[in-house]
Amino acid sequence: NRQFRLAARPVGLPKATDWQLTEETAAPPKDGEARVRVLYLSLDPAMRGWMNEGKSYIRPVAIGEVMRAGGVGVVEASNSPHVAVGDYLAGMFGVQQYWTAPVDAKAAAAMKIDPALAPLPAWLNVLGMPGMTAYFGLTDIGQPKAGETVVVSAAAGAVGMTVGQVAKQLGCRVVGIAGGPDKCRYVVEELGFDGCIDYKAGSVAAGLKEHCPQGVDVYFDNVGGDILDAVLARINLKARIIICGAISQYNNTAPVRGPANYLALLVNRARMEGMVVFDYAARYPEAVQRLGAWLQAGSVKSREHVVDGFEHFPDALTMLFEGKNFGKLVLKVADA
Numbered sequence: 650n651r652q653f654r655l656a657a658r659p660v661g662l663p664k665a666t667d668w669q670l671t672e673e674t675a676a677p678p679k680d681g682e683a684r685v686r687v688l689y690l691s692l693d694p695a696m697r698g699w700m701n702e703g704k705s706y707i708r709p710v711a712i713g714e715v716m717r718a719g720g721v722g723v724v725e726a727s728n729s730p731h732v733a734v735g736d737y738l739a740g741m742f743g744v745q746q747y748w749t750a751p752v753d754a755k756a757a758a759a760m761k762i763d764p765a766l767a768p769l770p771a772w773l774n775v776l777g778m779p780g781m782t783a784y785f786g787l788t789d790i791g792q793p794k795a796g797e798t799v800v801v802s803a804a805a806g807a808v809g810m811t812v813g814q815v816a817k818q819l820g821c822r823v824v825g826i827a828g829g830p831d832k833c834r835y836v837v838e839e840l841g842f843d844g845c846i847d848y849k850a851g852s853v854a855a856g857l858k859e860h861c862p863q864g865v866d867v868y869f870d871n872v873g874g875d876i877l878d879a880v881l882a883r884i885n886l887k888a889r890i891i892i893c894g895a896i897s898q899y900n901n902t903a904p905v906r907g908p909a910n911y912l913a914l915l916v917n918r919a920r921m922e923g924m925v926v927f928d929y930a931a932r933y934p935e936a937v938q939r940l941g942a943w944l945q946a947g948s949v950k951s952r953e954h955v956v957d958g959f960e961h962f963p964d965a966l967t968m969l970f971e972g973k974n975f976g977k978l979v980l981k982v983a984d985a
């Protein structure tokens with residue numbers, strides 16, 4: 650069982666020496682436990698935060714500990730009455746090839762997934778944590794109404810693609826912000842967004858003026874920084890801003906910069922609200938059912954960027970912070 654453990658707390662972008670690759674024999678499952686062979690791992694921007702010391706919504710990964718990661722895998726041995734050999738599970742398996750742990754009736758540690766509903770990687774995307782984030786962040790915090798204008802950043806990424814597609818299903822006008830012509834073309838032509846602003850090609854402020862002539866009612870913020878400021882300058886009365894993430898700030902070595910334009914919230918009686926997907930765990934089945942139905946109908950698409958090979962974990966993770974992933978970034982660990 651090969652494992653990537655955290656060797657050092659990174660300064661700036663994580664580097665090879667922040668990781669230690671170790672190997673041990675995969676443990677046989679004890680009473681109540683199952684052993685899962687990990688097939689795909691989810692690589693997430695949040696991992697960067699988990700590597701830092703300090704208080705957050707979840708405890709930091711300790712030095713020497715197997716890196717935390719979500720994944721999907723297949724049960725290989727089971728002493729749990731709740732799962733059988735051959736079942737597919739999604740859970741927080743960590744960056745390792747095998748996961749052995751108790752699986753209880755509530756499936757708190759790992760939930761059964763149905764590969765007939767969608768391919769395994771999609772269970773880390775639209776039907777997984779990013780999809781849950783998009784669905785609950787948009788509907789619960791954003792509360793979009795038909796006809797309103799929704800803007801989403803990192804629009805071609807895992808969370809962003811589902812935010813935009815769900816907003817379209819709800820009858821909104823949707824404008825993405827993404828890096829590069831290919832990603833922008835994709836969200837408009839393949840995913841049905843109404844427009845997309847290439848923040849690497851020109852001014853976001855000018856793009857918002859052009860694509861959001863009626864202003865912005867909901868902004869789903871994945872990036873923070875200058876893009877957040879540009880959107881704040883265009884918000885409407887009673888606008889809702891979902892603080893989902895701020896990837897432009899995660900590798901800062903200086904303190905995170907807050908929005909300079911925050912008085913736009915005052916002027917427009919608007920609000921910004923943070924959300925953490927784990928708070929919605931009890932309601933995941935509701936979102937899986939709705940998103941799954943859209944996926945099967947073809948009205949919502951799931952795109953994954955698969956990097957093949959467990960050993961590529963350290964390099965693959967940094968792709969997120971350089972915009973090198975096109976779709977949800979997934980590491981393939983083994984063949985199904």
Ligand code: NDP
Nearest residue numbers: 694803806807808827828871894895896897924925926972
């Ligand atoms: P993505 O698949 O969107 O990948 C990250 C993307 O971010 C990159 O492809 C890149 O796209 C963009 N990006 C990277 N650096 C910058 C930058 N400096 N400025 C602007 N854009 C940048 O990742 P996810 O969908 O998994 O995550 C998106 C956001 O959602 C993150 O902030 C993440 O932390 C957050 N999140 C929050 C959760 C919660 O519970 N609150 C749960 C899950 C995710 P491009 O090429 O367009 O620049």
